[in-house]
Amino acid sequence: MDVVVIETPQLGDRSYLVHDGSVALVIDPQRDTDRIEAAAREADVRITHVAETHLHNDYVTGGLLLAEAHGAAYLVNADDHVEFNRVPVSDGQVLHVGRLTVNVVATPGHTHTHLSYVVREDAHDGGTEAVFSGGSLLYGSVGRTDLVSPDDTAKLAHDQYSSVRRLVSSASPDAALYPTHGFGSFCSVGPSSKVNASTIGQQAAANHALTDPNEDHFVAELLENITAYPAYYAHMSPLNAAGPGVANLQVPDSVDAAELSRRLGAGEWVVDLRHRVAFADSHLQGSVSFEYGRGDNFTSYLGWVIPWNQPLTLLGPLDEVEKAIRDLARIGIDGPDAAVGPDATVLNLGALAPDHPRASYEHGDWAALFKDREPEDVVLDVRRPEEYKASHVKGALNVPVYELLGRITELPDARIWVHCATGYRASVAASLLDRAGREVVLINAKFRDAAGVGIETVS
Template sequence: MDVVVIETPQLGDRSYLVHDGTVALVIDPQRDIDRVEAAALDAGVQITHVAETHLQNDYVTGGLILAEKHGAAYLVNADDHVSFSRVPVTDGQVLRVGRLTVSVVATPGHTHTHLSYVVRDDAHDGGPEAVFSGGSLLYGSVGRTDLVSPHDTAELAHDQYSSVRRLVDAARPEAALYPTHGFGSFCSTGPASRQESSTIAEQAKSNHALTDPHEDHFVAELLENISAYPAYYAHMSPLNAAGPGRPDLTVPDSVDPGELSRRLRAGEWVVDLRHRVAFADTHLQGSVSFEYGRGDNFTSYLGWVIPWNQPLTLLGPRGEVDQAIRDLARIGIDNPDAAVGPDSTGLDIGALAPEFPRARYPHGDWTLLMREQQPGDVVLDVRRPDEFEASHVAGARNIPVYELPGKITELPDARIWVHCATGYRASVAASLLDRAGRDVVLINARFKDAAGVGVETTP
């Protein structure tokens, strides 16, 4: 048995190609299936089975289109209400994929109908075994349990406690563990590990879901650690249940300057992909900054901040626009328009709409705040509330970046110094404030460096 890992760091997820050298099973494929197909081609195997651990909440699946394209069996829980043909599978069922034996294990918790798959190579007695746990047992933690309904969160947390134990009992201690979530995905919760691989035995010794002997304590701790998740999640499971189609990943013809100007004047969402400092120095008035390719934050935060199903135009070098279109398709944002410049970091964004006004706002590090902050100025922290509660600038206000569009009017008419943990979310927030006509300064610095230059923080 060989397992090929297909990483999607932009969303903190992994998909898997599991094969015996001839035929393959694909677990939880992302919507851009060409990456999976390339892995199968490299391995010289035929995709005969595609399996979902659950109806995903953080991305649009490529499972249906991959199965249809390759004539593969599409394995989906029989209890999931879906609008497409599938091979319904249930707890305890055993399937064959070439010489691989695939055992289906019900592991409710992340969702009510969550499944895991224990795969064994039967080439010889005692062959290798692997566990594909989706959003159940993760490295160091488990999948969050609040994505189905607030009313079900506690019940699913209890289910999660039981499920991970059941999964451990269904596999050998030396079995390799391959979760879908837990690599930066908002689908995980608790003290997740940053390790790259693990086994059932390792998790049994270190994962708090397995080492905590008290179920109620585990559930209370899990619920206490639940934080906000991207707004676009609400649309993923319904899209996956309906059967998503093939995405169009081509870069569209560039919109002409007149049309781009009209969109900006109309208040449409025009997203500038350039570096945050380049945007602050000069940008088309009314556009917003979502820097592409820095820290893998682009997809989640754009899908979180910009209202769902709104017209969207991307501005930037062709190569970045091309990759952004792929990333957005993974969360169901299809066919954005684009104003495309050359593949150059020196792109003159104003050349895309020469007659349209440009804007700018100041930026700097914490020393700029110490030197130029005036009485009455506002320090705005756009991190999550749990980050703010752990430590923050004395006197700062906290509005998470994903809530800012609806709360800008709550801020006083004053100069606003905006920051986050690293500068990325602050750059998005600064552009939103600038778009609203506010006097803003971007603190493009790490929060952990503030106290070192004399900024008063608490606690």
């Protein structure tokens, strides 16, 4: 048995191609299935089965499209209400994929109908074994249990505690563990590990969901650690249950200067992908900053901050626009328009909209705040509440970046110094404030460096 890992770091997820050298099972494929197809071609295997561990809340699946393209069996829990043909599977069912035996294990917790798959290679010595746990057992923790409804959260947390124990008992300690979530995904909760690989035995010895002997204590701890999740999640499960269509990953023709200026003037969402400092120095008035290529924040935060199903135009070099279109398709944001200008490698604002007014705002580090802040100025912390609670600048206001759009009018009429943990969320927030006509200064620095220049922090 060979397992090919297809990473999607932009969402903190993994998909898997599992094969015996001839035929393959795909587990939890992302919507841009060309990456899986390429992996199958490289391995010279035929995809005969595609399986979902659950109806995903953090991305649009490519499972149905992949199964239809290859005439493969599409394995989905029999208890899931879906609008397409699938091969219904249930707890205890055993399937065969070439020389691989696939055991279906019900593992409710992340969702009510969550499944895991224990895959064994048929061999005279028992063969190797792998566990594909989706959003059940993760590296160091488990999948969050609050995505179904507030009324179900505690019950699902109890289910999660029982499910991971049942899953561990269904496989050998040496079995490799392959979760879908847990690599930065907001679908995980608790003290997830930074490791890239693990086994069932290693998790049994170290994962708090398996080492805590008190179920009520585990549940209370899990519920206490649940934090906010991206707003776009609300749309993912319904899209997946309906059967997603094919994503259009092509970059459209660039909009002309007059149309771009009209969109900006009308208040449409025009997203500038350039570096946050370049945006602060000069940008088209009315545009917002979602820097591309700095870490893996772009997809989640754009889908969290910008209202769903609104017209969207991407400004940036051709290669970044192309990648951004792919990333957004994974969360169901289809067909954004683009403005790349005549030079596809560099964004030239003058060529894109020569007659549209420019805007800019100040930026600096913590030393600038320490030196230049006036008594009436406001420090705005746009991190999550739990980050603010752990430590924050004395006197700072806390409005998470994902709430800022609806709360700008609550902020004092003063110059606003905005920061986060690294500068990324702060750059988004600064652009929203600038778009709203507020005087803003971007603190483009890491929060951990604040105390080093004399900024007083409290917890």
